C-alpha cells in the first residue's frame with residue numbers, strides 16, 4: 001500500500017493549523033463526515049486547540065489523501081484570508097469528479113481564478129447590477145403572484161408550486177404549458193454536482209490518478225459519472241437552445257440570454273462571445289434555483305414551528321398594507337420585521353453551510369500556522385452563523401435578534417450592531433455569490449406575499465388531530481428541508497380575492 005502514501009512536501013518549518021490526528025497513509029480521509037460536516041468541523045475547532053492560539057481554533061487543518069483541507073470557522077479569520085488576502089484565496093480546487101469526470105469545467109463556480117472566470121463574472125455582474133434590478137424584479141413579481149394563486153388551488157403541494165417555474169433571473173422565458181420545466185433539469189443537474197462535491201465523497205478527488213483506473217467500486221470511479229455527464233451536457237445546451245428558438249419566434253419576453261445576445265456585434269469574436277453567454281446563462285440558472293428555493297422552503301418550515309413569529313410578521317404586513325393590497329418591492333423599507341425574518345432564514349438554516357471551497361494559490365502563513373499552496377480552503381459559514389457570541393441561543397429561530405427600538409421615534413428598526421448574515425451566507429471574498437441581490441429580493445417578496453395572504457399551521461390527520469411539526473433537512477452542499485406536511489389556508493375572503501386579482505394581472 002506504500003504507493004498510496006503522498007507525503008506533503010513541506011516548504012515550511014511552521015506547523016499546520018491544529019486538527020484531528022492523521023493516519024500515516026490516508027490522513028483523515030476515513031474521519032471525514034459525510035453528513036452535517038459543518039458541525040463536525042466546528043466541534044474539531046473546539047477540540048483541537050494549540051497552546052499558543054486562541055481558546056477555539058478558528059482555522060483547522062484536516063488532510064484527505066494528498067489534499068490539505070483548511071477549515072475556517074470564524075468570521076474574523078474568513079475576512080483575514082478571503083478578503084484581505086483575496087489574491088491568494090480566490091481560486092477553486094481541481095474537483096476531479098465534478099470538473100473532469102462529469103465535465104463541468106466550463107461552469108463559473110468551478111473555474112480557476114483567471115481570465116475565463118473574470119469574463120463570465122463581468123458579464124453576470126453587468127446584467128444583474130442594481131441599476132438593472134427592474135428586469136429581474138418584474139419577473140419575480142410575476143412568479144410570486146402566480147405561485148400565490150397555485151397555493152390557493154393546491155395548498156398541499158406548496159413545495160412543488162414554489163419549485164415550478166422558479167427562474168429567479170429569467171434566464172429564459174418559461175411557457176406555462178411546458179411539461180418538463182427547465183427548473184427540473186436545473187435541479188437534477190445541481191443535485192448531481194452537490195452530491196459529488198462534498199469533500200471526501202469520492203476518492204478520485206483526493207487521489208486524482210484514480211480516474212485512470214477502471215473499477216466496479218463506486219468510490220474509485222463512480223458509475224454515476226456517466227449519467228451525470230449526460231445531465232451536464234443537456235444542461236449546457238437545452239435551455240440556451242430554447243431561448244434562441246423563443247427569440248427567433250419574436251414572441252419572447254426579455255431574458256438574460258436575449259439581452260446579452262442583442263449586444264453582440266457581428267465580428268469574428270461573435271462565436272466566442274455567444275459561448276460565454278451560453279455558459280453564463282447556465283450558471284445563473286444552476287446557482288439560482290436550488291439555493292433560493294431552500295430559503296423559501298425554510299420559511300414554510302419556520303412559520304410552522306414558530307407561530308408567534310408568523311403572527312408578528314402578519315401584524316406588520318397588515319399595518320403597512322391594510323389588507324387591501326399585495327406587497328411591492330417599494331414596501332421593504334417600511335417592514336423591518338420582514339427584513340429581520342429574511343436575515344434569520346439565511347442564518348438559521350443556511351442553504352450553503354460550507355459555501356463552495358476555495359483554493360490557496362500559494363504557500364501562506366496565518367497566525368503562525370502554515371497554509372500550503374493548493375490547500376482547499378473552506379469557509380464554514382454555518383459555524384459563523386451559529387456562533388453563540390454573535391447570535392445568542394443560535395438554534396432558536398428568532399428574527400427579533402436583528403431588531404432594536406429607535407429611542408427618538410419609538411419605532412422598530414434593524415439593529416446595525418448585529419452582524420448581517422448575508423456577509424457569511426453567500427460565501428466570501430472575490431468569489432462571493434454575485435446573485436445575492438437577486439436571491440434576497442425573491443426570498444423577501446415570497447415571504448411578504450405568502451404571509452400577507454395565507455396562514456401556515458400544523459397539518460391535520462385523518463382523525464382531525466393536529467400533527468406536531470416534523471421537519472428534517474437534506475444534508476449536502478446545498479441544504480434544504482425534506483418534504484413535510486402543513487396546512488396552508490387563506491387568511492380571509494378578502495385575502496383570497498387579493499390573490500386572485502394579483503395573478504390576473506399576468
Ligand code: HEM
Pocket residue numbers: 108109110121124168169283284285287288289291292295350351352354355356357358425426427428429430431432433434435436438439
Ligand atoms: C439564497 C440563495 C443563494 C445562496 C445562499 C447562494 C450562495 C452562494 C455561495 C455560498 C457561493 C460560493 C461563494 C464562495 O465561493 O465563497 C455562490 C456562488 C455563486 N452564486 Fe449564489 N447563492 C444564492 C443564490 C444565487 C442566485 C439567485 C444566483 C444567480 C442569479 C447565484 C449565482 C451564483 C454564481 C454565479 C456563483 C459563482 C461565483 C464564482 O464562483 O465566482 N446565486 N452562491
